[in-house]
Amino acid sequence: MTEDSLHIDFEEYDLSNGLHVILHRDTSAPLVVVSVMYHVGSKNENPERTGFAHFFEHLMFEGSENIPRGKFFSIVQEAGGTLNANTSYDRTFYYEVFPSNYLATGLWLESERMMHALVDKVGIETQRSVVKEERRQRYDNAPYGTIVEDSMKRAFRKHPYRWPVIGSMEHIDRAEEKDYRAFYSGFYVPQNAVLCVAGDFETEQAKEWISKYFSTISKGQFPLDSVIEQEPELTSEIRDKVYDHVQLPAVVHLYRIPAFASPDYFAVQLASELLSNGNSSRLHKSLVDSSQIAVQVGSFPFEMEHPGAVLQFAIGNADTKAEELEKLMDEEVNRLAVDGLTQEEFDKLINQTETRLVNEKSSLLTIAEGLSTYFTYFKNTDMYNSEYLNFISIKKDDIQRVVQKYFHKNNRVALFWLPFEEN
């Protein structure tokens, strides 16, 4: 029964310019999602010009040849719709959610910015200050705000995962209009994009509009010649201290793990959940409830197209030392590597996964993003429907095996996150 409710019906095809189209019809509510995922993220950036993919997330709302500055937002808002976008190391995801009678409007908007977005000085200057404030607000001025940035830059020395998605202030300041134009014409082309329409629509009508608005967008020069250097394996632990404006010490362990959806990935995800998902999870029980030395623990794998990382952390209680936190974190991970897990714990992981996957299916937007992601990385949309199978085909011993294989000292960055001595 669960498998039935987890299955998402869709159809897909390519336009002659290479744009991939995915349609998922669900008429239960009079709403429709129009989304475009571009296969460009921070890993496609020039190391001297970091933050471009994210910067485009801002620029792409500025307008187009036919949409004057500022109108992109108001057209969506006037229609009672909503819109946003997000950027990762690997891809950028743009979307609108409309009352379903505005499907054509959504398609027109996305086609306009794919065909000829407004990339000019005025927009660049405005968004430059906005993005710098975003960086200050979300990272520099937030306690523990640069944990990911500080651990990733130590775990990756060659691969572009070494710089943060938001980019550096310096690069944002230095970039010029021509740099942005080159980036736009290089990556924001139909054969590097997936259009997904999800929700309440008539299929033939949707296809007709998609053809009308998207089929005349020219191909551009993709693929660009860009070689991404593979990151060699870590050979020994990288250890450091970071001082921040925080009150409670924290320990961060960033382990290198395989790419999203590669054979060991889902087992790593389950191992992560065993460690920190729920009050009965290993790290929570040991650090927060039994020894009571931590206020919060977590273990999260990043969904990355190339081999990436899992972030484990613990934030200590007021009188705890980082060394004590690390000792118990290591004890729990080692215990899992040596003794494995019980059948009951394994069943729990499967039950939790089932719940999580069912919950994800409650949002059209999450479904659109999931389908688009699998096509973007693997050219195989149906992998979205085999996620549940992937999880339930994992064996109990696989979890112990991946913990041994990836969660060991020589494969990690260990950071002590410590309070500045403030007077």
Add this chain to the structure above:
Amino acid sequence: MLEENTPIEDFRKEKPLPEIPRAIHFKEEKSFKLANGMTIILIENHQLPRVTAQLFVDRGIDNENDKAGLEQLTGRMLSCGTKYDIKSEWDTKIDYLGGSVNTSSIGGYASSLKKHFPKILSLFADAVQYPAFPINEFQNLKRQFLSNIMAQKSDAGDIMSNLTKKVIYPENHPYSEVLTEETIQNISIDDCISLYEINFRPEISYLIFEGDINLDEVTQLTYQYFGKWDRKGEVVRKKFEMFQNNQNDVSFVEKPGSVQSLIRIGYALDYTPYCRDMIAANLMNTILGGYFSSRLNMNLREERGFTYGISSVLNMDEHLGSFTTTVNVRNEVTSEAIRQILMEINRLRTEMVTENELEMVKNVVSGNFIRSIENPMVIARFALAKKKFNLEENYFENQLIRINTVTCDDIFTMSKKYLREEGLHIMAVGNKDVVPQLAEYGTVSLFNYKGQKIDVLK
């Protein structure tokens, strides 16, 4: 970026016309009462095999005085072990079924896949009716609360929240109470037990089910798990005076190392849920700071690049409402940001909005409403509001019509009533170098991170 071979397509020049909108369909609610007075509400939704139950105890509010934090601690203690299970066993049972259960001092929720729901609901029912209040878990929780209070010192948002409580609400109001080390230390396990006894009563409780479940199943489950919960009698609900401040003031908390100022301008006001003004006042606030193209966001973000974003909130509350607008800006533009916010507030108070602008926010607010009712939890909230505030049966079905009938005159009336020139509190958290910029708006009062007044910065 027009390429040479791009065809001229005239249809691109104009935005497409919408089709005829599809009718909005309201999910229906069903409700009944248990013999002990507990109100049960059900919204069926069989799309996915999952169920959520939310409990709301309509207890009103009360002062915590020198025991601020008592409500929060008590709510958390309900998840710390029951008559039948110690905490770790209770946690393990819930996690094993992939469910989630949460408790607060006025209710909680339980949710899981349908096949595990009866068991998850029973574990939640145990927490609500038979909490054990073990002393060792109480000590651990207190310790966590103390650590979290300490952590607030580095979080501008937490500091602002404390400062807001102290500055905008009158001293004797529950909303002015801030958790500190001292107030947490003052709380005993017996305080938690007494508060629990006062708050948790079936006759003032609403239990709302949403999901893949029908009336028969709900009837059976509620009878089984909540039917033995005895009445405890009516509870006296406290009344608090509405309050209005008439003077402007400026408050500041230093957070060392800040690269941005967190600014908030606001005040408490009389604005109660589902009052007559609600629709028009909400449209008025939307124009000011309630959507992306709001006046505040267009000015401070899109025109000046001062911030990642600014919004304003007109918060309705039966005990005391508030208006606040909040923004993070780089240190150098602190004073100018405040000037622009005050200017925008004043502009809305003194100039009539145009038909076009009103039409735009009507669409925004209607769109938000249409999208929100697809979420069954929202329908659950509506069902609760109808009961709690005695709204007419088809109140929410008429929401779009009410939005549409608001005029520019109505907006003008609302902005004069709810926006102020006098009685504004200007609050900021940030680097001490910005204090001279704040001084342009009046004498700057200094506070520590707990919202307590201090004489000088360190």
